[in-house]
Amino acid sequence: MKKLFKYLKDYTKECILAPLFKLLEASFELFIPLVIASIVDKGISNQDTGYILKMGGILVILAIVGLVSAVTAQFFAARAAVGFAAKLRSALFGHIQGLSYTNLDKAGTSTLITRMTSDINQVQSGVNMVLRLFLRSPIIVFGAMIMAFTIDVKSALIFVVAIPLLAIVVFGVMLVTIPLYRKVQSSLDKVLGITRENLTGVRVIRAFHREAEEQEKFGDLNDTLVDLQNFVGKISAVMNPVTYVIVNGAIVLLIYTGAVQVNVGNLTQGEVVAIINYMSQILVELVKLANLIVTVTKAMACADRVAAVFEIENEVNTPAEKFISEGAEIPFLAFQNVSLKYAGAGEETLNNISFRVKKGETIGVIGGTGCGKTSLVNLIAGFYKATKGGVFVNGVDIKELPEEEIGALVGIVPQKAVLFKGTIRSNLQWGNPDATDEQLWEAITLAQAKEVVEGKDGQLDAHVAQNGKNLSGGQRQRLTIARALVKKPEILILDDSASALDYATDAKLRAALKTIEDTTTTFIVSQRASTIRHADQIIVLDDGEMAGIGTHEELLQSCEVYQEIYYSQYPKEGGAANE
Numbered sequence: 001m002k003k004l005f006k007y008l009k010d011y012t013k014e015c016i017l018a019p020l021f022k023l024l025e026a027s028f029e030l031f032i033p034l035v036i037a038s039i040v041d042k043g044i045s046n047q048d049t050g051y052i053l054k055m056g057g058i059l060v061i062l063a064i065v066g067l068v069s070a071v072t073a074q075f076f077a078a079r080a081a082v083g084f085a086a087k088l089r090s091a092l093f094g095h096i097q098g099l100s101y102t103n104l105d106k107a108g109t110s111t112l113i114t115r116m117t118s119d120i121n122q123v124q125s126g127v128n129m130v131l132r133l134f135l136r137s138p139i140i141v142f143g144a145m146i147m148a149f150t151i152d153v154k155s156a157l158i159f160v161v162a163i164p165l166l167a168i169v170v171f172g173v174m175l176v177t178i179p180l181y182r183k184v185q186s187s188l189d190k191v192l193g194i195t196r197e198n199l200t201g202v203r204v205i206r207a208f209h210r211e212a213e214e215q216e217k218f219g220d221l222n223d224t225l226v227d228l229q230n231f232v233g234k235i236s237a238v239m240n241p242v243t244y245v246i247v248n249g250a251i252v253l254l255i256y257t258g259a260v261q262v263n264v265g266n267l268t269q270g271e272v273v274a275i276i277n278y279m280s281q282i283l284v285e286l287v288k289l290a291n292l293i294v295t296v297t298k299a300m301a302c303a304d305r306v307a308a309v310f311e312i313e314n315e316v317n318t319p320a321e322k323f324i325s326e327g328a329e330i331p332f333l334a335f336q337n338v339s340l341k342y343a344g345a346g347e348e349t350l351n352n353i354s355f356r357v358k359k360g361e362t363i364g365v366i367g368g369t370g371c372g373k374t375s376l377v378n379l380i381a382g383f384y385k386a387t388k389g390g391v392f393v394n395g396v397d398i399k400e401l402p403e404e405e406i407g408a409l410v411g412i413v414p415q416k417a418v419l420f421k422g423t424i425r426s427n428l429q430w431g432n433p434d435a436t437d438e439q440l441w442e443a444i445t446l447a448q449a450k451e452v453v454e455g456k457d458g459q460l461d462a463h464v465a466q467n468g469k470n471l472s473g474g475q476r477q478r479l480t481i482a483r484a485l486v487k488k489p490e491i492l493i494l495d496d497s498a499s500a501l502d503y504a505t506d507a508k509l510r511a512a513l514k515t516i517e518d519t520t521t522t523f524i525v526s527q528r529a530s531t532i533r534h535a536d537q538i539i540v541l542d543d544g545e546m547a548g549i550g551t552h553e554e555l556l557q558s559c560e561v562y563q564e565i566y567y568s569q570y571p572k573e574g575g576a577a578n579e
Contacts (some may be wrong), residue, residue: 003307004123007087014080015131021073022136024115025294027064030143033277035059037151038155042271077131085124092116092309100314102343102381107312110193115309119185119302126299133292140285144278151271155257159279161248166243166286173239174293180232181301187225236297239290247283254279330395332359332521333491340375348373348387351544357521357537359490362513364532365525366565367541373525374415376541378492380523382406411489413497417476419468424453425460427479431487443485446512448505449478474501481509488520495525506531529566538562 008015035055043052049108096104096112104112141163153508198205198214205214258272324336334357340350359364365373378384379391382398390397398406411431419427428440435443440460444450452475456462468476480551484492492513501509510531513522524532532538533552540548540555540562548559555562 001311004088004303007086007091008080008127010087011080011083014076014083018073018076018080019135020131020133020222021069021076023139024131025069025073026136026139026143028066028069029140029281030063030147032059032062033147033274033281034079036277037064037268037270037274039365040273041268042270073132077128080131081124081128085120085128088123088306089116089120092120092306095310095312098314099312101378101386103312103314106343107309108189108193109411110196111189111270112309113196114185114189114192115302115306118188119305122295122298122302123306126296126303129292129295129299133288137289137292141282141289144281148275148278151275152258152261152267154273155254155261155267155272158250158253158257159282162246163282165246169239169242169246169474170286170290171292173235173290174297177232177235177294177297178301180228180235181298182231184225184228184306185302185305187221187228189223191218191225194221220282236294239293240287243286244283245291247279247286251276251279251283254525291416330571331356331392333357334392334395335379335389336392338379338386338391339388340372340379340384341387342384347544349544350379352389353546354389355537355539355546355549359521360519361536362522362524362534364527364535364538365523365541366527366532366538366562367547368543368561368565369527371541372544373541374495376539377412377495377523377525380491381410381412381493409489410491410493411484412493413477413484413495417468417473417480417497419464419471419476419479421466422464423458423461424456424464425466428460428483428486431485435486440482440486443482444479446485446516447478447482448512449475450500450510452478455552474505477501478505479508490520490521492516493525494523496527503530510534529562529569540565 016221017300035058040046041051043055054180093116096116099107145156145159145163147290148159194214194217198218205211254276255272258267258275261267262269273426274278318383326577335353335355338350338353339348341348353376365376379386380398382401383404385399390399392398393401393409401409420430425440428443429435431443432439441450444453452471453462464470468479471479478501481494481497484494505528506528510524516522524535526532529552536551537549538555539546540559542561547561550558556566
């Protein structure tokens with residue numbers, strides 16, 4: 001929690017004024033029992049209506065001043081809490097955006113969402129409650145005890161016994177519930193995780209008729225969360241009845257002691273009423289304090305979880321590799337004995353990959369499912385760092401390049417076509433915020449998406465739903481390709497991004513990409529041999545290792561893995577070739 005206080009620095013004034021106004025409200029509230037005692041002893045006993053009305057007016061004034069103080073305190077507390085939460089959420093979002101793919105994989109999407117939303121909301125509530133009550137409740141409790149001592153020492157000794165007992169109950173419950181609330185939030189992570197998974201994969205679940213199994217799985221996790229919340233809720237709920245028992249027991253003793261003192265003439269009836277009122281004030285404040293403790297307990301558990309995300313730091317880059325030149329000319333892009341092992345993985349995903357690429361070349365990457373094709377191009381985009389060897393651009397290890405420079409250099413179209421809520425224009429301008437309509441249409445035409453955009457109402461300003469749900473798979477893929485082309489990158493990576501396109505559209509796309517080859521080096525990852533057949537070089541991967549590299553004709557002669565892939569897709573050609 002302490003690590004998050006820096007986000008309250010801009011609200012120092014509010015953090016001071018809110019408790020002070022609550023303190024002012026509490027001070028006026030402590031005078032009320034004395035005024036009531038005076039009304040009983042002087043006004044009612046002497047049947048002095050004028051005095052009763054006068055003291056009643058004072059009570060009204062105290063109530064109005066207290067109300068204004070309370071509203072003002074609430075205003076400052078809410079402003080500080082909401083502002084603090086906004087800054088914290090913004091900082092957390094920025095930190096998450098800066099995390100490497102490895103750390104995002106480790107943390108998990110569901111827990112990051114929970115910490116960005118539910119946890120920060122709990123912290124916000126905790127800050128609000130603390131600013132309102134952390135001074136008010138103790139002042140009322142101890143102030144009421146001190147005021148009781150000014151009336152009668154013997155009766156006030158009951159306060160001295162009751163308050164420590166109440167403190168033991170309150171803080172005892174807090175110590176027990178703090179770790180339990182952490183477990184509740186962790187269980188909430190799991191529920192959010194399976195909810196997200198089910199909503200994302202709802203079509204697959206229905207296609208395989210797995211609704212019942214998924215509902216059962218969700219029910220189990222939800223029941224676990226409910227049981228845990230009920231358990232910690234029962235412990236927290238013990239606080240109120242126990243405090244009521246202690247305080248009401250103290251009130252019974254006060255009434256007995258007061259009656260005896262009134263009988264012997266040491267106390268007036270009004271003073272007994274005042275002492276009982278002070279005990280009632282303590283009861284009310286301790287109930288508030290109990291709720292404050294519960295809220296703060298949740299907030300502290302959630303704050304620790306939020307702070308834990310800030311503690312996640314990107315791994316330190318391994319020392320940059322030295323480029324080993326095999327000639328006077330340095331290649332535009334080179335892999336030098338590259339290996340990649342994901343965090344927590346048992347084996348390397350890529351092993352000892354080496355090749356060189358000239359500027360403007362088209363490189364095809366092909367291989368069986370799970371052979372490491374996407375991992376290879378992710379290294380070029382800088383999403384992951386090579387665990388061995390180096391990836392070099394113009395002879396410089398990519399580990400030494402700033403993220404901004406890599407981002408400007410590389411345009412990538414991922415396997416899953418992702419579009420954001422907005423318009424076609426706003427999505428395409430992710431590649432270049434300053435792109436003109438002419439540049440957008442040029443990229444759209446190259447990506448074979450012209451007919452898609454022209455067929456929409458508003459064309460470039462046509463609405464795009466979240467994740468592009470109002471577009472077909474092929475339309476999404478073509479628009480994501482256009483988005484990358486708008487950027488005019490030096491390296492264009494198409495990671496199986498034409499899988500939803502028909503062969504004719506795919507062929508037109510490849511022909512269009514040929515026109516930009518002089519300025520752009522293109523990597524095409526595909527399962528289709530036809531898509532990469534005319535590439536300048538084709539890299540064949542097999543179980544993380546490079547099984548071959550060369551042109552289509554060369555690989556048909558020398559690479560068994562490529563032959564197997566190609567002839568599985570073109571059996572007739574394969575039969576003719578074999579003859």
